Amino acid sequence: MQKVVLITGGSSGIGKAIGEHLSQNGFIVYGTSRNPEKYTESKFPILKLDVKKVETITETINAIIQKEGRVDVVINNAGAGITGAIEEIPEAEIKANFEINFFGPINVIKAVLPQMRKQQSGLIINITSIAGYMGLPYRGIYSASKGALELITESFRMELKDFNIKMTNIAPGDFATNIAAGRYHAPLKEDSPYKKPYGDTLELMNTHVDSGSDPKVMADVVLKVINTKSPKIHYKVGAFMQKFSIVLKRILPDTVYEKMLMNHYKL
Template sequence: MSKIVLITGGSSGIGKSIGEYLLEKGEKIYGTSRNPDRYKDSKFPLLTLDVADKSTIDNCVKRIIEQEGRLDVLINNAGAGITGPIEEIPEEEIKANFETNFFGPINVIKAILPSMRSQRQGLIINITSIAGYMGLPFRGVYSANKGALEILTEAFRMELKDFNIAMTNVAPGDFATNIAAGRYHAPVTEDSPYKNTYGPVLKAIDEHVDDGSDPMDVAKLVYKIMNTKHPKVHYKVGAFMQKFSIVLKRILPDKVYEKLLLNHYKL
């Protein structure tokens, strides 16, 4: 029997790739977008949902439950990038990014849990980031909220154990998506004390995304997890060195690892 799957942020990038791949595998897919009408060519239905607006979350979940009678899988994918020296990123932009990348997924989970609990089964996959495993220069806010979502999942898993609801993280590295186009980035200004360091790092970040892996790799991993009886707590997907950087952080002294990052970003 096909699984009923909800993918937040399903109009482009990783979310779109996941939706199209799962559709090919015979699953019933609902994606979301803040503006579904912009994506007339979507291969699966896109429902209106803004993770920063609880009413749109509740309406979206209610519509799927009324139409399908159940919701088997939630893929918390909607997110936004943010770059800049932490000192120079406006407070409202930091809060907005946490609203999208951290509080948004929590609110979607909360909206779906009553239904999954009543049907005594469900799977929630939170799309995080390898950046969430380490503090990256000029990506500190993004690293912080993605890391927070990773930790939150660990706690959620134990709280949901008695309800037969599984939860896991999938942490992608750099993938070829349009995330750079929608990212907030603090401007590189002439009078900034970070001008000579932030500018080159921002350029390198964008190049890493442009040269990133195929988002379909994430989709294939998601499908594998959906067919795993007992999913692990954490999954990583991406280039070897990006995944290996997490291993290095675990085994190297903090200052040695910090030096590796400084060398990588030429700081």
């Protein structure tokens, strides 16, 4: 039986690469976007869904169930970047980022669980970020929202074991996608005490994304995870030093690790 896969944020970047790879490997794939009409040439159907609006989540998942009779894999990929000194980021923008990166995935999970429980099977993959393992300067809100999703997955896994529903995180490092273009950037104010360090850090972050890995690498990992009988709790995908930075955080004293990060960002 062909497995039915739902990918939020499946119209571009990592989500698009995953969708195309899974389609080529015999899966029935549905992607989502807030504006599906823009993606008429997609190699798999793109449905309308806004993770900030629960009613669109429910409608889309119900439509897939009505057509296919099941949902086997959900990939929570929709997300948004945000940068800036925490002091200068408006509260509304902080809340909006958590709506997309944290509450959105939770609402997608809640909407699909009744069907997966009925099937007595299912896999949910949350696309988080290596940034979620550490508080990064001028990316603190992004780190916090992705880190929260990492932790909530750990809780969900234990609560869902009785229903044969599996859940895992895949944390990418820097990939060559258009995430920088869609980020909320707190403006670089001339009179800001953070003007120089924030400006320099922003330039460095954008360079990392531009020189990032091919999203197809993520697609390969997702396929392997889907085909794994018992997925691990956490997967990390990226350059060696990005993944190794998580190991260093575990073994180094906090202040030493902080100094290492500050040296990296030239702060």
